[in-house]
Amino acid sequence: MGWRHLVNAGPGAMLPAVLLAGCATTGGAPRPYLPAIDVPARGETQPVGTARADAADDPAIWRNAVDPAASLIVGTDKKAGLYVYGLDGKVRDFFAAGAINNVDLREVRMADGTTRILVAASDRTDRSDPRIALFWLDGATGKLTEIGSDTFLPAGHVPAEAYGFCLGGSLGQNELARAYVVLKDGTVAESGLYEKDGRIVPDFLRQVKFASQSEGCVVDDATGTLFVAEEDVGIWRVPLQGELKAEAFARVGARDGLVDDVEGLAMARLPGSSWLVASSQGDNAYAVFDSASGKLAGRFRINGGAIDGTSDTDGIEVVLGDFGPQFPEGLFIAQDGDNAPDAQNFKLLSWRSIRQALGLD
Template sequence: MKNVLGFVAGASVLAACSHGLPPVAIEAAVETASVAGTGDAADDPAVWLAANPADSLIFGTDKDNGIYVYTMTGAEHAYLPEGRLNNVDVRYGFDVGDRLVDIAAASDRSNGGMAFFFIEPDTRAVSYVGALPVAGVVEPYGFCLYRSPVDDALYAFLSDKEPGTFVQYALDWDGVMVTADEVRRVTLGTISEGCVADDRTGRLYMNEENVGVWTMGAEPGDPIEPRQIAATDGREITADAEGAALLPRGESGGWLVVSSQGDNTYAVYDLETDAFVTRLQIVDAAIDGVTHTDGIDISAADLGPAFPDGALVVQDDENDTGGQNFKFVDLRAVIAAIETAAATD
């Protein structure tokens, strides 16, 4: 059931959810139609930036059926029913020999590995490349991509749901299919899903759902020494710690945003200090508010007239017309809320 909270008089700060720290209210600007899957179906979005910002696309998984691709108006651009896909991510300039394509990839529970899609930058055509089963992963769950600032190599991180093992793969192309060679793995201990890698700084952030947020180096030669930077303690994050996204500022600054699924909020952390900054909540307005979010993504690029400074995209478990869908938030509102909280800290 949707948890509707009122505004504190004279402020945009909401009453605290349970015993969590009070979140700041923001509103969705665009939403998609509900996905075809029933029940807990929609899961994770990823933003693809087009040369013409208004032509940018949002990928969103339906973990019963496949993947949707949406325009920045929330309209359906493509639907690819390619299996039980859970988490999705996007990178640019993947070399397939005769050309460079952009790539979307997802954790694939139907085939025990990863699914790959190509995006043609000039036409926005999205095509299914195929599924790549992997050994040593029982239930593919969380997923994120990483482009190394050291040598431009492309890597994938795929989590095995239990016991929360993240496996890193080096991705390549053999002329027919994307290849994935395991380079290392780290086990956090319990169910883990959301992850995001910072291509600027070479850091990986991983969410252990009932424990908290961990970070370690994303390079294959970095020590496997995860360090906890946030706890699922009911104050900053209420279980589950789900999606993770980066809001970059400059060469190394900005914020990590984590979906606090248990109380319908988003915890924000400073990327340079790991310090907690604030919490956000997407409330009812012209578009209904957001509850029980799984995956999230952020792009701080120009995404067209409605989102000139980027967007926060989130999964909503209870759309007001039924089913689950995705909501887009103007990143200007998100940045204003974060910067105000940081200035008053």
């Protein structure tokens, strides 16, 4: 089947389909197991509370610039709510928020001049009415405070399920951030997040639509680019300036190191260069791309060492910088789909270990 793509730029506007050759597996054919370098985990979180189920899904990282070792991880249990972990993997807080699927966070500057940690997530509790769930994270205590869960699509929208989610920096006046909700039908809805009457509310702006189920997304603020993973097809790049138009970035197949499903995406940015990391869920690996050129820089698996590896990874995240002696250049986190005999959890890796294993500059 060809690599088909149909884009909607703004409500009701339709652009021509893009056709590219694809090679997603069909009909139960075995998936390829492509070469990758083993990199061991340095740590792991306590398991999520939902046992014997596909429950853990997506992580986000808050780096404590003053005390890096006191940084925090937010992770979803998509059957129950949100966890907050320390870098030791121990639970700092749990908020029973319902079916929260993907999560992201940003430090935002409020109208009163203070800076707060805003946590936002795709809320699929109501499968026909997608919502954005919003929380404050206290960096000192690790506690979450609920702001609310708000619908964001225009009235009369077609029933849809919130699925993937990511945040980008503000692109408009008085905005705190931009939110991108990936609906299960392939639509990506962009909303501005605004401070209003003591709440944070989303305001729908425009959308881009992919031809099939999509989930993972990440925003590169430095270039103003949204990356989206269409699971059985590949990765798309969407410049955020002007009309939303998707461009092919990487496709499922051996050449680009991706085996369907393509799931979580994360951005590792250095001065002068940046790397896009993707979960190649179909063969339990992670592909690293030069985010500017789209060139595949290498692949790795989480394996070896005293901590078990990962498989069937949904969400991933990476933040560069000092996180203490275990993670001196940055922290990479991946959801582990099989943490037997325990429930699913998240594995922690040193970015330095990944960089050195793949020979990244």
